[in-house]
Amino acid sequence: QVQLVQSGAEVKKPGSSVKVSCKASGGAFSRYTISWVRQAPGQGLEWMGGIIPTFGTANYAQRLQGRVTFTADESTNTVNMELSSLRSADTAVYYCARLSGSSWYREVDYWGQGTLVTVSS
């Protein structure tokens, strides 16, 4: 059974950066796209982008471009999401999500448990 296990909750100051990890187990890792989706408190889902580990190809949401970076470590089956220049509006639960294939249009078949990132002075 595929599992995506994310790192724990974070509290950050405005202007700082946060790194959230997503470790996959129980299935193939490299050839599936890993996307990131966030959800601000009481709000809807927002696509942040994703990465195909085997190619190292990343795709970023336009509104986050320049602030977000995805990296993949195939040796540990881990994908990382780093968001910089944090602001209060970045307070959200961050989910990693495995797509059903390597294509960007595939649907999510497995989700991580979510990581709450709180940005507060």
Added chain:
Amino acid sequence: QSALTQPPSASGSPGQSVTISCTGTSSDVGGYNYVSWYQQHPGKVPKLMIFDVTERPSGVPDRFSGSKSGSTASLTVSGLQAEDEADYYCVSYTGSSWVFGGGTKLTVL
């Protein structure tokens, strides 16, 4: 990329059918047959209910169905049950990215 338009709320009585719409443009919903629907209960992780407009993953009851006409996709829940009360999100591929709808809170009366 603007969010897809969903009604904020929908409701129905047990046993009834409810349809939730998801309106986009020719650049997303209207241009690709890659629309998915996710169900999210409070405090829980989203769950895939429909993908590729009409396809249902194994384990999802056949009470859930999807369709599309032009730039509007729809999710229909037939034979409403109490456990269907949740938030529902549509999402569409745009050729290079995804765009989500704002979500619809489905209430079972």
